[in-house]
Amino acid sequence: MSSIVLLTVSTPVLADEPLPEITVTAPANVNAATSTQTAAPVAEGSAVSGYRTSTGSLGPLGKISLKEVPYSLNVTPGQLIENTNAHSIGEALKTNPTATLLMSSAGYSSMSRILVRGFSASDQNEKRDSLVDRSFAYVPLENVERIEVLNGYSAFLNGFANPGGSINYVSKEPTQTPLASLATGFYGGGIGFVHGDVGGKVAATDDRLGYRINVYHEDGSRVIANSDQTRDFVSARFTYDLTPGTKLWADVYHQHLTMHGLQTYFNLASGVRIPDASRFLMTRQYGQDWTYNEAEKTVAGFGFDSHLNDVFTLHGGFRYGTMWRRYGYVAATLTDNSGAYTEKYTTTPTQTEYTRSEYALLDARIPTWAFVHNLTMGFTGTDYLYGRGADVSSGVYTSSLDAPVSFANPNLRLGGLNQWQQQIMTNLLLGDRMEVTDKLSLLGGVNFAQLQQRAWGSGVVISTSNYRANGLTPSVGFTYKILPELTGYASYMQSLQNGDTAPSTAANAYAVLAPSISQQYEAGLKASLGQIDMNLALFRINKVNAELNPNNNIYMQDGREIHQGVEVTFSGNLMEDLNAVGGFTLMHAYVDQATALPRTIGKTPVNVPAEQARLRLEYALPFNRDIKVSFGPEFLGRRPIDVYDQQYIKPATLFDGGIRYEREVYGHKISANLTMDNIFNTAYWAYYRSGDGLLLGNPRTVALTVKATW
Numbered sequence: 001m002s003s004i005v006l007l008t009v010s011t012p013v014l015a016d017e018p019l020p021e022i023t024v025t026a027p028a029n030v031n032a033a034t035s036t037q038t039a040a041p042v043a044e045g046s047a048v049s050g051y052r053t054s055t056g057s058l059g060p061l062g063k064i065s066l067k068e069v070p071y072s073l074n075v076t077p078g079q080l081i082e083n084t085n086a087h088s089i090g091e092a093l094k095t096n097p098t099a100t101l102l103m104s105s106a107g108y109s110s111m112s113r114i115l116v117r118g119f120s121a122s123d124q125n126e127k128r129d130s131l132v133d134r135s136f137a138y139v140p141l142e143n144v145e146r147i148e149v150l151n152g153y154s155a156f157l158n159g160f161a162n163p164g165g166s167i168n169y170v171s172k173e174p175t176q177t178p179l180a181s182l183a184t185g186f187y188g189g190g191i192g193f194v195h196g197d198v199g200g201k202v203a204a205t206d207d208r209l210g211y212r213i214n215v216y217h218e219d220g221s222r223v224i225a226n227s228d229q230t231r232d233f234v235s236a237r238f239t240y241d242l243t244p245g246t247k248l249w250a251d252v253y254h255q256h257l258t259m260h261g262l263q264t265y266f267n268l269a270s271g272v273r274i275p276d277a278s279r280f281l282m283t284r285q286y287g288q289d290w291t292y293n294e295a296e297k298t299v300a301g302f303g304f305d306s307h308l309n310d311v312f313t314l315h316g317g318f319r320y321g322t323m324w325r326r327y328g329y330v331a332a333t334l335t336d337n338s339g340a341y342t343e344k345y346t347t348t349p350t351q352t353e354y355t356r357s358e359y360a361l362l363d364a365r366i367p368t369w370a371f372v373h374n375l376t377m378g379f380t381g382t383d384y385l386y387g388r389g390a391d392v393s394s395g396v397y398t399s400s401l402d403a404p405v406s407f408a409n410p411n412l413r414l415g416g417l418n419q420w421q422q423q424i425m426t427n428l429l430l431g432d433r434m435e436v437t438d439k440l441s442l443l444g445g446v447n448f449a450q451l452q453q454r455a456w457g458s459g460v461v462i463s464t465s466n467y468r469a470n471g472l473t474p475s476v477g478f479t480y481k482i483l484p485e486l487t488g489y490a491s492y493m494q495s496l497q498n499g500d501t502a503p504s505t506a507a508n509a510y511a512v513l514a515p516s517i518s519q520q521y522e523a524g525l526k527a528s529l530g531q532i533d534m535n536l537a538l539f540r541i542n543k544v545n546a547e548l549n550p551n552n553n554i555y556m557q558d559g560r561e562i563h564q565g566v567e568v569t570f571s572g573n574l575m576e577d578l579n580a581v582g583g584f585t586l587m588h589a590y591v592d593q594a595t596a597l598p599r600t601i602g603k604t605p606v607n608v609p610a611e612q613a614r615l616r617l618e619y620a621l622p623f624n625r626d627i628k629v630s631f632g633p634e635f636l637g638r639r640p641i642d643v644y645d646q647q648y649i650k651p652a653t654l655f656d657g658g659i660r661y662e663r664e665v666y667g668h669k670i671s672a673n674l675t676m677d678n679i680f681n682t683a684y685w686a687y688y689r690s691g692d693g694l695l696l697g698n699p700r701t702v703a704l705t706v707k708a709t710w
Contacts, residue, residue, distance in 0.1 A: 045077025119164025174210025227261025503691025
C-alpha cells in the first residue's frame, strides 16, 4: 500500500518548566481547628480549590500549564473521582460535558468506551502516564490520581490515533510523608468493597526510595437481578532519587474480574420502533443469570527522568501488559412493538492480548536572541498482538418483556484461537514551544508516524488486508495572553488514523479498514474569573466516514464525517461555600460526500448527540462546614441509531446528589460519603452501539464510602 503523507503541527513544553499554582484564600469563619486568617496555598484539584487544575500532561510534551497549550484538555482530579463515589470510567467522567458513553463496563466484554466530540477515544488513545494502556477489560481507578481527556486530535503527540481525543490515567505517586488510608462501602446495587492505600518514603534509604501501594477487593450483587461481580486489584509504584537531578520509577498492577448475569443489549428487527425505556424494568434480568465475563490483566513498567543540566532533560519509559478475557452473553432482538423478543446465546474462546509501549525523549530549553525555544525530540512506540477464536452461538429462544424466559446453559463447545492481529506503531517527533513575548507563545512540531498492520490465522479474517502506512503529522498553534486572566488560542492539525474495526455482527466482522487522513481546526478562550476557571472551544473535525451499510451489512468507508461545535467547561468556587463543575457541548455532526449511501448525506452519525450538559454543585453547610451536600443534573441529547436517522434515542435529564461528612479526629481524617445517582429513577437508554444495540441506563443507585486516613 502506498504511504500516506500528512502535515500536523504542535508545540512541546519542558517537563521541568515552572507552572502556576492555584491559591485559594481560606474563609475567615472556618471552624477553629482549621482556621487561618491569611491566604494559604491549596492543592491543585482539591475540593477546597473547587476542583480546579492548572496543569495537565500532553504525552511527549510532558506536564504543561493548561493555559499555555492551544488545545482543549479537561482534567478530572482524584478528589472529584473519590467524592462522586466513581468506580468506572463512565462514572468518573460524569462531570465532563465533552465525554459521552459509548460502551459500558456492565456489558459482555466489561470494556468501557468514551466518545469525545462524537468520536471514540479508545485503544492506542488510552494511556497510563502517557504510555498506551488499552482497556481490553475493566479499567481500574483505584491507583489513579487524575484523568486527563484531550479533546480532538492527538496525532502530533501519538502518531496514528483516533480523532476523538485521548484519555490519560495519571497514577498515584509516592507521598512525601507517610500515608495510610482504609476505605470500605458499597456501590452498584450491592457490591461491597474494601480499599487500602499506603505511601511514603523509606527512611533507611535517606528518603530516596518512595512507594505507593493500593490493594482492593469487591464482591456482591450488581443492579441487575441475579447478577454479581467480583474484582481483585493490587498495584505498586516506586520511585528512587538516584541523583539530585535523576529519578527512577517502576510500577506494576494486576487485576482479576468475574461477572455473572450480564446486562442485555436490545437490537431491533425490521419495522420495530425504539420502545420507550419506561416499558422496561431497569433492574430486571432480560438475559440469563448464568451469562458471564472473566478477565485478567497484568501490567508492569519502568523508566527515568533525568535533568542533565540547565538546558537538557532526558526521559525514558517502557511498559508491558498481558491480558486475557472470556465471556458468554445473550443478545436480544425485539421482534414486534408489543414487547416480544428473541434471545441468542454467544460465547467465545479465551481471547488474549499483549501490549508494549515505550518512549525516549530529550527536552532542551534554548534561549536565542529573539525568543526562548522549548524543544522536545525523540521516539515513542506501541506494539499490540491480539488473538481470538471463532464465536459459537446457540439457537434462538423466544421471550417477552413482561415475562422473560429462562433456559439452561447450552454449554456450547468452543475451539481454540485461530486468528491474530498485530499493530506496530512508531513515532519520531520534534516539537518546539517558542516564547515569543511574555504574552505570545507559538507551538509547532512534526511527527513522522509509521504503522504496520498484520492479520493471520485460519479463522474469520480480522483484517481485509495487511498493510504498512506512514506519514508526517504536523501541528501548529499559538496562545496569546489577552489579559492576565484571559488567554486566547488557535490550532490546526492533520491526523493519521488507523482504520476502524467492523463490529462482530457485520458480514465482514472484525475487518480493519484502511488508514486515512483527517483535519481539525480549533480556537478558544481560557479564563480565570475570580475563583472559577472557564474554557471555551470552537472546533471543526473532518474525517473519513465509516458505517454499517444496512443493504448488505458490510462495514465500510463512505464519504466524510464532519463534526463542528462549541464546548464550554468550568470548575471552581462560585462563592465561599459553594463550588461548581460542569459545562455543555453543542455540536452539529453530519455525513458528506457519501457515494455508496447517498441518502446518508446530511445525516447525523449513529449515537452522536447534538447537545449534552453536566453540572455538579457542592455546598458546605453554614452551621457545620464538615458537612457537604452535592446536587446536579446531567442532560443527554437525542442520538440516532441508524445511518438514515430514521429513529432517535429520546433525550433524558438525570439528577444525582450526595452528602459527605469529613472531620479530623486527633489529627486523622475520617469521612463518610453517601451518593445517589438517578435520584428520580428516570428510565432512559444509555446509548446505542452499532452491532450490539440499545443498552438501558442504570436505575436509582446508592453508594456509600467510609474512609479513615492516618
